[in-house]
Amino acid sequence: MPQQQVSQPESSVSQGEYLLGPQRKEEAGRKTLVLDLDETLVHSSFKLVENADIVLPVEIENQICMIYVLVRPFVA
Numbered sequence: 001m002p003q004q005q006v007s008q009p010e011s012s013v014s015q016g017e018y019l020l021g022p023q024r025k026e027e028a029g030r031k032t033l034v035l036d037l038d039e040t041l042v043h044s045s046f047k048l049v050e051n052a053d054i055v056l057p058v059e060i061e062n063q064i065c066m067i068y069v070l071v072r073p074f075v076a
Contacts, residue, residue: 043070 020032049068056067 041072041075043072044068045070 020034023030023032045068046065047068048066049070051070052068053071054069056069057064058067059065
């Protein structure tokens with residue numbers, strides 16, 4: 001099965017590049033499942049969250065923004 005190219009906003013992946021590497025020989029022909037876990041294991045927000053489990057400073061367009069992360073219950 002040929003690899004499918006994943007479209008990314010604002011050309012973060014250049015034309016002809018793939019986010020996943022080539023299949024290993026021992027896995028040839030097998031399907032790959034990609035899961036988006038955003039909002040499944042954690043919830044993040046740019047708005048202040050007083051009881052955030054994690055606070056991450058992230059630079060966006062030369063400005064530091066704080067990301068407030070809540071880890072979902074039972075996530076180890």
